Amino acid sequence: MMDSAAAGSEKIHDLDKETAGLLRRGIAGFIDGLLFLPIWIALCPPLLACAAGDSSSACLLNEPEPWRRALSNSLLFVYIVLMLGLYGRTVGMMALHIRITKLDGSDIGFGRALLRTVAYWIPVVFYGPISVSEIVQILITAFCVMGLMWIMVDRKHQGYHDKIANTLVMREEYYQERKGALAEA
Numbered sequence: 001m002m003d004s005a006a007a008g009s010e011k012i013h014d015l016d017k018e019t020a021g022l023l024r025r026g027i028a029g030f031i032d033g034l035l036f037l038p039i040w041i042a043l044c045p046p047l048l049a050c051a052a053g054d055s056s057s058a059c060l061l062n063e064p065e066p067w068r069r070a071l072s073n074s075l076l077f078v079y080i081v082l083m084l085g086l087y088g089r090t091v092g093m094m095a096l097h098i099r100i101t102k103l104d105g106s107d108i109g110f111g112r113a114l115l116r117t118v119a120y121w122i123p124v125v126f127y128g129p130i131s132v133s134e135i136v137q138i139l140i141t142a143f144c145v146m147g148l149m150w151i152m153v154d155r156k157h158q159g160y161h162d163k164i165a166n167t168l169v170m171r172e173e174y175y176q177e178r179k180g181a182l183a184e185a
Contacts, residue, residue, distance in 0.1 A: 018174035019157040020098040022148060025169055031092030036076055043072045081117050085110035097172035105178030108167055116165035123147075 020028075083090045088107050089099040100108050100116065108116070123144045147160040156168060170178070 018168075018170055018178075020096070020169040020171055021157050022151045024096050024098060024171075025151065028090065028092035028096045028098060031095050032080075032090050033092075035091055036079070039075060040072050043068045077117060077121060081110070081113050084108060084113035084117065093169075098169055099172060099175055100167050101170050101175060101178075103166050103168060105168075105170065105175065105182060108165075112165050112167060116161050116167050119164040120159075120161035 080090060084100050085108070087094075087099075088101065093099055100113070102108055102112065123140050151157050151159045156162075158168065162168065
């Protein structure tokens with residue numbers, strides 16, 4: 001027979017159904033990307049010309065200036081940290097009824113939002129502008145893919161950035177249940 005602490009632990013850690021998997025998280029990220037697309041297009045017009053069908057060699061060789069790419073990435077980074085710090089979720093996450101929480105189900109705040117976002121973005125930052133060698137690019141790509149794949153096999157559906165920050169991506173209905181249980185305790 002289980003004692004009450006073990007039974008409570010089982011309830012708290014019944015995370016297969018409570019946490020969001022890779023697909024739901026990916027769709028939320030896609031929605032955020034669509035919302036951010038106008039800013040990215042304004043900051044990176046050479047890529048817009050390529051996307052519009054300009055197949056000239058000038059288009060293909062005309063990468064946006066590094067400051068444009070850095071500004072675009074910085075704005076997206078700030079958006080994510082602010083949204084997670086204030087609301088525990090981005091607009092895409094709101095649309096899919098998921099949010100970031102601490103392991104105990106409480107809100108993450110700005111410090112943990114910053115840590116989680118930095119942990120997520122480390123490979124992103126090093127992938128594009130630093131072209132040291134093809135081997136480094138392959139290793140960074142493998143790290144990113146492994147981190148995403150880990151979400152599918154991990155019992156808590158945590159990626160490496162979630163493990164570093166001790167966070168979960170909870171489904172909203174279970175977050176509300178857990179928040180109510182925390183308030184009663």
